[in-house]
Amino acid sequence: MDNPEKMAHVEPVRLNKDSKFRFKCHQGVKCFTECCRDINIILTPYDIIRLKNRMELSSDDFLTIYTEPQILEKTDLPVITLKLLEAEGADTDSKACPFVREDGCLVYADRPTTCRYYPLGVASLSHKEDPDGDEFYFFVHEPHCLGFEEDADWTVAEWRKDQGVDVHDRINAAWTDLLVRKRSFPPNMKLTDQTKKMFFLASYNIDKFREFVFESSFLKRYKVDAGTVEKIKADEIELLQFGMRWLKWLLFKEGDFEVIEG
Ligand code: SF4
Numbered sequence: 001m002d003n004p005e006k007m008a009h010v011e012p013v014r015l016n017k018d019s020k021f022r023f024k025c026h027q028g029v030k031c032f033t034e035c036c037r038d039i040n041i042i043l044t045p046y047d048i049i050r051l052k053n054r055m056e057l058s059s060d061d062f063l064t065i066y067t068e069p070q071i072l073e074k075t076d077l078p079v080i081t082l083k084l085l086e087a088e089g090a091d092t093d094s095k096a097c098p099f100v101r102e103d104g105c106l107v108y109a110d111r112p113t114t115c116r117y118y119p120l121g122v123a124s125l126s127h128k129e130d131p132d133g134d135e136f137y138f139f140v141h142e143p144h145c146l147g148f149e150e151d152a153d154w155t156v157a158e159w160r161k162d163q164g165v166d167v168h169d170r171i172n173a174a175w176t177d178l179l180v181r182k183r184s185f186p187p188n189m190k191l192t193d194q195t196k197k198m199f200f201l202a203s204y205n206i207d208k209f210r211e212f213v214f215e216s217s218f219l220k221r222y223k224v225d226a227g228t229v230e231k232i233k234a235d236e237i238e239l240l241q242f243g244m245r246w247l248k249w250l251l252f253k254e255g256d257f258e259v260i261e262g
Pocket residue numbers: 035036037041097098099100101104105106107108111112115
């Protein structure tokens with residue numbers, strides 16, 4: 001259960017890329033790692049790829065050990081969240097991220113998109129293909145976070161670049177677009193369980209998706225040119241992007257996927 005004292009307060013201020021704010025986070029702050037407890041972190045497809053590689057696990061094992069599935073409100077689509085653990089030495093029912101240590105984040109260089117954005121959040125207003133397009137930002141103000149009292153000045157654009165979040169957003173753009181677009185559909189437009197399973201596979205379980213593409217009849221059912229086959233065989237990010245194009249076709253019958261007749 002959420003601890004009311006720690007619940008995030010989302011400020012109703014719409015920020016754009018030029019909005020300014022003052023913030024700094026470092027080991028010397030009294031609240032160091034407080035923000036890594038009692039949180040709900042949705043992992044993007046690229047987050048999962050980076051984290052499973054960092055932990056030297058298959059995507060299947062990473063999902064089993066470190067994550068929990070949820071259905072994202074208003075989309076009927078599965079998302080993945082980090083599975084929190086009982087916080088060490090805690091005398092409450094506080095729970096913490098499995099990667100938090102006394103001296104900080106164990107996976108800092110590969111930390112998830114949400115952690116990079118913090119203390120900002122991002123919202124997409126409508127369907128978009130352009131990762132720099134129709135979106136806005138807001139402050140996630142948690143009472144324990146003292147970073148706003150520090151003395152470094154940023155614009156939102158500078159913060160995103162500094163935290164490496166622009167790279168994550170670019171790679172995740174097609175996946176974000178699927179969620180935003182599905183959310184705009186009437187709630188009674190339900191997906192089949194099989195479609196949701198395919199969404200999960202292509203979005204979050206890249207190793208099993210690779211098996212599905214190369215070891216099932218997939219390449220006999222869809223026209224995929226030889227250059228693309230080589231690229232998705234060699235590169236996980238190319239495979240992820242290919243998976244998103246396929247999902248777009250599967251969910252919305254849009255895009256350049258072609259079924260082989262017969
Ligand atoms: S991944 Fe790292 S930064 Fe993010 S909540 Fe966990 S410990 Fe904190």
